Amino acid sequence: MIGEWLRDASAVTVLTGAGISTESGIPDFRGPQGVWTKDPRAAAMATIDVYLTDPEVRRRSWRSRRDHPAWGAEPNAGHRALVDLERSGRLRAIITQNIDGLHQKAGSDPGLVIEVHGTMLDAECLVCGLRTPMPEVLTRVDLGEDDPPCLTCGGIQKSATISFGQELRPEVFAAAERAARDCDLFFAVGSSLGVQPAAGLCLEAVERGARLVIINAQETPYDRLADAIVREPIGQALPTFVSEAC
Numbered sequence: 135m136i137g138e139w140l141r142d143a144s145a146v147t148v149l150t151g152a153g154i155s156t157e158s159g160i161p162d163f164r165g166p167q168g169v170w171t172k173d174p175r176a177a178a179m180a181t182i183d184v185y186l187t188d189p190e191v192r193r194r195s196w197r198s199r200r201d202h203p204a205w206g207a208e209p210n211a212g213h214r215a216l217v218d219l220e221r222s223g224r225l226r227a228i229i230t231q232n233i234d235g236l237h238q239k240a241g242s243d244p245g246l247v248i249e250v251h252g253t254m255l256d257a258e259c260l261v262c263g264l265r266t267p268m269p270e271v272l273t274r275v276d277l278g279e280d281d282p283p284c285l286t287c288g289g290i291q292k293s294a295t296i297s298f299g300q301e302l303r304p305e306v307f308a309a310a311e312r313a314a315r316d317c318d319l320f321f322a323v324g325s326s327l328g329v330q331p332a333a334g335l336c337l338e339a340v341e342r343g344a345r346l347v348i349i350n351a352q353e354t355p356y357d358r359l360a361d362a363i364v365r366e367p368i369g370q371a372l373p374t375f376v377s378e379a380c
């Protein structure tokens with residue numbers, strides 16, 4: 135059924151979350167092995183206000199960026215299935231909440247990947263906005279700077295990701311909204327759909343007449359809107375649907 139929907143679709147938009155990368159060895163936040171499931175205090179620390187006011191949080195944050203499993207991770211069958219879907223000409227966009235860059239590493243066209251929560255592959259100055267490749271900043275951390283300031287203005291830097299309390303980039307989210315509205319099939323893959331406004335894109339797609347397919351191991355608040363819900367592992371389910379369609 136889902137394979138047929140995919141075959142018949144002319145524009146497919148896929149919203150991905152941390153669950154698509156767990157099979158690459160990157161833990162999610164709210165799954166059974168999730169970072170926040172294991173340590174609920176970690177979520178409270180992930181706010182921009184705490185980051186700006188507590189140097190110890192910043193020091194810990196740089197160390198956790200340096201040790202992040204994404205640096206050594208490889209894309210998995212789920213990411214690769216979306217590359218195959220793109221080759222079939224049906225993919226309108228991948229809207230990702232992930233910050234790990236694995237869609238692009240798998241070979242997805244960067245022009246089709248909308249990173250609504252930013253990327254950990256860059257750092258950004260919170261004062262002047264200067265972007266620096268993250269490995270350059272992490273080299274400074276390795277050399278002993280535990281909270282490296284911006285080399286241009288001396289401001290506080292942070293990974294170019296969106297923390298709680300931080301605005302999404304309006305132009306990036308506008309592109310995501312267009313992709314949600316201009317599709318006839320919308321997949322939500324590996325997301326607890328608990329973070330707004332990204333999760334609300336499901337509703338925008340449905341209101342414009344798109345079918346909604348949710349692939350996620352756990353229940354989500356949008357399940358009642360879905361035309362189909364799949365509880366199988368993403369790395370098995372997505373390649374199966376795509377190969378049925380392409």
Ligand code: NAD
Nearest residue numbers: 151152153162163164165231232233234324325326351368
């Ligand atoms: P989440 O942790 O809230 O939810 C992930 C969901 O995926 C869970 O419901 C889990 O049951 C499901 N899941 C995990 N592995 C699965 C698999 N193999 N097959 C099927 N389902 C699976 O993640 P979210 O909704 O993306 O929201 C968390 C926020 O944290 C996002 O904003 C994201 O930016 C960030 N985050 C990103 C990464 C990353 O870049 N890889 C990792 C952790 C968190």
